[in-house]
Amino acid sequence: MTASPAYGPAVELVEDHAPAGLVVDLGRGAGEVAGAVTRLGRTYVAVDCEGSDCEGSGCAGAAQPGFEYHRIEPDAGEALPQRLREILAGRPLGALLALDVLAHRDAGGVLVRLRDVVSQHAGAILVVSATNVTSVEVAVKLLQGRWAPAGREAPPHRPPDQTPNQTPNRCAHQPVALYCATALRAIAARTGWAEVAGSDLALPPAEPLSPADDIGPSTPLYRLVASVRTQSGPHAQVARFVRAWAPAPPVPAPPVPAPPVPARTPAGVAAVAADAPFLSVLTRTLGDRPETLEDTLLCLAAQTCTDFEVILLVHDAPDDHAARVGDQVAALPADVAARCRILAVSGGGRCRPLNVGIGAARGRYVAFVDDDDLVTGDWVEVFHELSVRGPGSVLRTGVASQEVASTPWPDRLGFSPVSGITSPFPGEFDMLDHVFENRSPLCGLAFPRSCFRHLGIRFDESLPVLEDWDILLQAGAWCGVTSGSAVTSLYRRWVKGGSMTHHDDEEWAAARGAVQAKVDRQPFLFPTGTASRVQALYDRAADAEHLANAASYELARRNEELAELDRYRKDLEVELEAYRRVQEELRRSLAEAEGAASRAAGEARRARADAERAAGEARSAERRRLEELHLLRQQFVSSASWRLTRPLRELGGLARRAAASRGGTGTTDGGDRDTTGAGDVDCRQRR
């Protein structure tokens, strides 16, 4: 006989929370339980109330040597409290272990009867356990079309001293309790129990359930399921709930919820909006931009579909700013103001108010509009239409952008657009694109509240920026995205002024890395059709690679040509250098020749000048000599001897003329000419 796998945590609860008194085990009297309780210094009493369910299976309880043992017929029913009181026989009760009672066909009735007994002993507790039907293990088995919760095929937690060949072979007829945490709380409340403490039994860490034929913890499917379940609640890794309860006033069960109201057209949805609106609009504000907030509120007041609530999240605002926000809401038309709530949020970063708002949202979808965003009149209406097309998915509409800047208004500081409206974001959603970068501003998205409520998705408050990208990747991967191309919101981009928080490039890069790391940490679900998209991208990449190869080849060819040209250039440079040298030599030679010529010319000029000077001097000397001769002649002819000899000279002349007339010249050497000028005198005299 072996004990329930929950016995260890159960004994811990007894030790920590049960007062002194008997520990009565409505189980099978397993030796491990008895021993553990006894080691606490408490008195163990085994009560075997199983029987008919297991008759013939060999698993009926048995007395443990050395311990008090009782047997109660399985159909004791209303007599159960009396039978237990008989067993107690006036002794104080510390704890009642009923680890399998929740699996009983009439678990509620049994719990009520046990309460009658336990409530008569001050401080006594009831310890129960139940298989957690929401564990990762169960989810993975169900995905495989199998059903065998923990404890059915093998114990989820093996005691340290138990070797594999000691694995208990529990009866297939053993009752299996299937509870989620909520159901456990509900049956406790309904039957008059309040939880005192819990010591849940964990799944074995990363141990394959059955390596041969199970989806093991290392498989992408298991990891995906584990990530979804871990995100969505605290009990993903709990195999069995083990809880200590104390008697409390019973709480009536809530009424059965009405069936969901079918989707209606925008014209009719307002009538059903009072209880659970279609949309919760979360608007975070620091309270310091009253003018832009008034714009935003006016846009919301003008919606054609009024099936929405507005939650204004006033974050870390001074009292006067918060009061002003209240005044702005109060100023709205009554039917709009009635759909607005204001929540003050303290501390945290820019994600904190969004998470607070998510917790307070009542709508089937949740959308986000900052206090400077604008939306068109059909913003909610288009979300509603998309929700009909893709129920339960993230809804995405087009977003346009406009630059604005602070500017003075006639009586206050205001703002003004400084650019036209642009549409920089793609009309259709593509998850593959979004893995690389965010292309969907938050004001164009509406998330099913179930992804917050049931899947546990929240804005990552550790991110200073890009929190919208992160949450879209999470919710979009798990819930899908239904998108429409119509632009229904206007994202204002401040180029001057405003109260935006500015972040440097490093923060952006770090946040981007963090978001992509989160995507990488777990299997990521891409929507249907992604394979084709990947194929198209692969083809484009292949085309690009082909083009790149061609370009590379061409580049290499051109480089070779360039190299050839370079070589040619270098040769030319060598030749040019030689030419330059020759030219230089020639230039130098020419310069030298020119110098020599110049010098020769100078010398020639000097020689010529010398010659001219010498000639001049010669002429001057000749002139002087002639003048002297003339003077001498004058002196001679003036002399008395010359005058006396004149007749002789005239006779001599007559003789020379006579001889000449006879044909003889006398002499031919001209010796008779008077080179002294005397002849001239003669000539002149003859004329």
Added chain:
Amino acid sequence: MPAVPPSVQIQTVLYDTAARAVDRWVRAVARATCLGRAGGAVGSVRVAIGDSSAAPVLDATAVDALSEAAAVGAPGGVGAVEYHFFDANRGSAGGHNALMGLSATDLVLILNPDTVAASTLLERLVPRLADLSVGIAEARQLPVEHPKAWSQPDGDTSWASGACSLVRRSVLEEVGGYDADTFFLYCDDVDLSWRVRLAGHRVVFEPSARVFHDKRLDAGGRVVVSAAEEYYAAEAALLLTHKWSRPDLTDIYRSGILAHGSLRERQAVEAFDLRRALGTLPAPLDPEHRVGEFHEGGRWAVHRW
């Protein structure tokens, strides 16, 4: 502000407007009236709705419901909502002229039926007309703000949109209201503004006064324009250039439309030509071009972007 707050008639002209939109419109103006009266900006306020539709948009029950909604939104501030079915399509200009003649309030707030007034609209807009030099004060439109320029800080602007403009009645009477004979749907507000300025009054823009104008955007972020708007916008451009003594631009627009315009726009040219042939075009104004502004791209003012 004057010792006695001015009385205001708030009016709009319907054309096949959805009853829900009218309800939204009335609730908004009622709330604006409530706050305007509480702040002392306005005195008595009356609401007048004209209907140019082929069949009445509202029946008696609906009108009663609107009156009740207005009374709830502005207790004691707005009397019964007046509803006038014209039984003819008078267009925007003709409809507003008809409604103006129904009362003698100090001011007239002209609104489009596809608008939603901000609660603070009257308390922000009415004080601008305390300055007697101002003839028209215009509110800022959301979510698509008009790009026309305005001077800082006074707010003077070329013209005021009829989507939401507060007009001094004396000025309206001085200039004879809208030129409904010339303009049917578009540019009636431009023409009125310029005639007001030609008469020596100012037209100002008040950015803190808001009105939501229910324009829709296509996937490219452009305002969606209906086929009727296409026709009347083209016709109005021709008429405006003619009336404000820019026949050169009339010819340019005309030839441009004939060469590149849509079918609707070419039909508008045909209608204009017919008027010219019949001699029913208005007499040109402002030959010295003191007021009329015509800028590239068919703009009647300098645009901020």
